Amino acid sequence: MTSHSELDNQQKIAISMDCWFITGATASGKSQVSIELARRLPAEIVSLDSMAIYRGMDIGTAKASPSMQAEIPHHMIDIVEPTDLYSVMQFRDEAISTIMDIRSRHKQVIFVGGSALYLKALLRGIFDGPPADPEFREQIERELQDVSVGELHKRLAQVDPISAQKLHPNDKRRIIRALEVYRTTGQPISHLQNEFETAHSPEDCKVFTLRHPRSVLHQRIQDRVDWMFDNGFVTEVENLLQQYGELGKTASQAVGYREVIEHVQGKNELSETRDLVLYRTRQFARHQETWFRGLAECRMLDLPENIPPAELTPWVIEHVLEQTSSR
Numbered sequence: 001m002t003s004h005s006e007l008d009n010q011q012k013i014a015i016s017m018d019c020w021f022i023t024g025a026t027a028s029g030k031s032q033v034s035i036e037l038a039r040r041l042p043a044e045i046v047s048l049d050s051m052a053i054y055r056g057m058d059i060g061t062a063k064a065s066p067s068m069q070a071e072i073p074h075h076m077i078d079i080v081e082p083t084d085l086y087s088v089m090q091f092r093d094e095a096i097s098t099i100m101d102i103r104s105r106h107k108q109v110i111f112v113g114g115s116a117l118y119l120k121a122l123l124r125g126i127f128d129g130p131p132a133d134p135e136f137r138e139q140i141e142r143e144l145q146d147v148s149v150g151e152l153h154k155r156l157a158q159v160d161p162i163s164a165q166k167l168h169p170n171d172k173r174r175i176i177r178a179l180e181v182y183r184t185t186g187q188p189i190s191h192l193q194n195e196f197e198t199a200h201s202p203e204d205c206k207v208f209t210l211r212h213p214r215s216v217l218h219q220r221i222q223d224r225v226d227w228m229f230d231n232g233f234v235t236e237v238e239n240l241l242q243q244y245g246e247l248g249k250t251a252s253q254a255v256g257y258r259e260v261i262e263h264v265q266g267k268n269e270l271s272e273t274r275d276l277v278l279y280r281t282r283q284f285a286r287h288q289e290t291w292f293r294g295l296a297e298c299r300m301l302d303l304p305e306n307i308p309p310a311e312l313t314p315w316v317i318e319h320v321l322e323q324t325s326s327r
Contacts, residue, residue, distance in 0.1 A: 009125040012096050016122040017205045019099060019109040022320075023048065023292060024210035025285035026114055027220040031064055033210065033316045034112035038072045040317065041108045046098055047076040048113030050091070051254045054082040056240050059233045060256040062224065075102070082251040083244050089128065092121045116291030119207070123200060123297050127192055129177075130184040140176050149175065160188035199296035208320050209298040211289070213305045218282060225278045228256065229270075238264055255284045299323065 007015070020043065022034045034045050047053070051061045055078045064074050075098045080086050095111075095118075102109050111122070140152070149172045156178050157164035163178045181189040212220065237260040240247060252261060256277050263273040292298050301319055303312065 007096070012092070013123065013125050015096055015099055017200065019046075019111055019122075019206070021048070021119060021205070021207040022110060022112045022210070023114060023116070023119060023207065023298065025212075025217060025288040025292075026062075026281060027224040027285070028114075028210040028212055028217065029220075029312055029316070030112050030114070030210060031062070031068070032313050033320075034110050035064075035068055035072055036313050036317050037320065038110055040321075041110070043108035043110045044073040044075065044102045044105075046095060046102075046109060046111045047074065048111040048115050048118050050086075050115040050118060051251070051257075052077050052113065053079050053086055053091070054084075054251050055080070056236070056243070057082055057251060057254070057257065059228050059231060059236045060254065060260075062228075073102075081244070081248075082240060083246075083248045085248055085250060088117055088121050089126055091118055092126055095122060114288050116288060116295065120295060123205065123207070123295075124198065127189075129181050129189065129192065133180055133184060136180055136183060137176060140179070144172075152176065152179065155179065156182075160190055162190035163188060166190075202297055202299045205297050206320075206324055207295075207297045207299060208316075208323075209292045209300050210303060210316065211292075211300050212303050216303075216305055217285060221281050221285060222278060225256075225274065225281060228277075229274055234260055234263065234270070237261060255280050 020037065020041075022030050022037065024030050037043065038045055045064070049061060051057055052063050053076060054061075063077060068074070069077075076091070076095060079094070099109050111119070144152070150169045152172070152175050153164060153167065153169040156167070156175055159182050160178055167174050167178070178189045181187075181192065185192065233256070237257060241261065241264060246252065247257070247261070252258060259268070259273050259276045259280065262268055263270060268276065292300075301316060304315070307315060
């Protein structure tokens with residue numbers, strides 16, 4: 001079987017485009033829909049959640065229950081320690097390998113989750129760019145002993161004004177990378193990245209985004225947060241901190257975990273922590289919806305406001321299969 005490392009960017013996109021994607025904001029009901037869709041196809045499920053990759057982070061990420069995972073194989077869950085960094089590039093490469101593995105068993109593939117950046121990487125690819133130039137980076141670090149990052153930003157504006165406009169003047173890491181790419185290739189990184197901004201028609205892929213009315217989603221998030229705290233979320237975080245000392249930069253900033261870590265450290269009372277988790281989860285949901293609206297590949301499934309919970313999954317499945325029956 002061909003290795004993912006032997007495939008070019010367009011081949012990887014083609015492999016991803018033939019998968020199913022069930023997306024949407026947190027607490028929108030994606031997991032149950034994906035289980036039922038997997039039963040019907042049949043298919044296996046791949047997580048599209050940038051936090052479910054971490055071992056031990058179960059309650060706060062609403063991972064599929066053991067019974068669900070026993071019935072339908074789930075992939076890309078619990079693959080790294082919460083102290084580790086994990087890049088979009090790593091996710092995409094492992095996801096492509098997983099797709100190929102699942103298809104070798106003659107099953108279809110359903111991605112389920114709300115990480116829009118992961119979704120975009122699968123559908124449009126990732127600009128990797130030239131390898132790092134240690135000598136150039138050392139030179140820049142020496143210069144920064146005498147000049148500010150703002151001066152580097154001005155230098156970037158001269159060779160790549162589009163990138164300079166997008167980047168904050170203090171974003172040292174990305175400014176250096178943009179200058180490095182220009183030095184190595186002779187082309188602005190913004191120009192090279194354009195290839196990965198090309199959208200596909202929704203009819204050319206199977207990406208479905210569950211979208212509730214705002215008031216309904218807010219109540220679903222409230223129910224999710226209440227369930228988390230009532231089912232041992234604080235204890236889960238305490239156990240993680242006891243085991244690892246501290247979580248990695250990415251894991252520790254996950255919505256919910258960040259607030260509970262602060263509570264465990266004595267910064268906030270439990271009631272205030274619950275309110276913060278609720279508020280920031282709703283903020284995060286709005287951010288997710290903005291991302292999905294910006295991806296032309298997504299077909300929005302606007303869910304009826306008064307649909308009973310027991311009828312939600314059948315309604316979604318009917319509309320998903322109806323919209324793909326002609327393909």
